[in-house]
Amino acid sequence: MSSESSPGTTRATVSGRLNTSFSSAFHFLTSLATDAWGDLRRWPAWKKVSVLTAVIVAVAITVVVDVPSITTLRDWADSAGPAFVWLFVGLYVVITQFPIPRTVLTLASGVLFGPWQGTLIALGSTTVSAALSLLIVRGLLGGWMRPRLTHPAVARINARLRDRGWLAIASLRMIAAVPFSLLNYVAALTSVPLLAFTVATAVGSAPGTIATVVLGDAVVGSGSATAVVFTLALACLGVVGLILDRRLPVKSGK
Structure with a gap:
């Protein structure tokens, strides 16, 4: 008798696993929403106000x-002098x-400060902003979310981010379609270490940030075929990183 499964059996197995996953995820989200509403009502006044x-x-x-125009930013730079860099x-961080x-802010970095200083300013601001977001969200919601990370629907994902989150974060940073702030919020609700998250953000954001700063012609709306090709190449590289992260075994030290 052949040890290979028939197509029908394979489809049934896959379908069963998907149904189980969806059911588990739905149960997790439902219980999460119920718990969130109950805990929200019990929050102290200062947290609700915040x-x-x-x-x-x-x-x-x-x-x-409105996002300040490049002309406005130039006027601010001229009036503020060297202090405008810190401003x-x-x-950028706020x-x-x-x-x-x-x-827009990354493009402005290149226009106002040139490719070298602009890259350092944009990438440094991006990294600081991401780390700050992680700390703020964890400070507000981390204590509430942490006990719920053992739920079957998210336990494996959380463990993966905790043990090797840098690869997933760095890969996602290379994909322009993934919102910067949204990734910060989601990562904050997992156990990914702050240092790994910060370093991965700097490394993963570097190529796109450098390209955006250097290709200043996009600021005036002229567009750039090179920028489009480079963005697509980064997205493909990010997807490859996610595939590798999915297939490589996690070696937990715990």
Whole structure:
């Protein structure tokens, strides 16, 4: 008798695993939402005010406040002098705490400070912003989320990020379609170590940041075929990294 499974048996096995995974994930999300609502109602006043203020500020910045134009940024640079570098870094770090694309600020880094200094400023600001987001989200929600990471729907993912999160984070940073701030928020709710997350962010963000700073012609809307090709190449490299992360065994030291 052949030891190979028939196509029908294989399909049934795959279907069963998918149904189990979806059912487990649905149960996890349902229980998570129920627990979140109950715990939210028991939060102290200061935490409720902090979250509400952050939401209001995020909505205001996203909907009401326009991203400063390059001309405006140049005027600020001329009036502030050398101090504008630190002002720009501060704005970069604060603005990117919210779900706002950082591309404009990265492009502005190249236009205002040149390719070398602009790259250092943009990449440094990106790394600091990501680490700060991780600490803020964990400070607000980490204690509540940590006990729930043992749920079957997320336990394996959490363990993978804890033991080798740098590869997944670095790969995702290379894919332009993955929102910068969203990845910060999601990673903060897992056990990925801060140091690994920070280093992976710097390494994974470096190619795209360098390309965006150097290709300043995209700022004026002229576009660049080279930029498009480079972005697609980075995305492919990121996907390859995710595939490797999926296939390589995790060697946990615990």
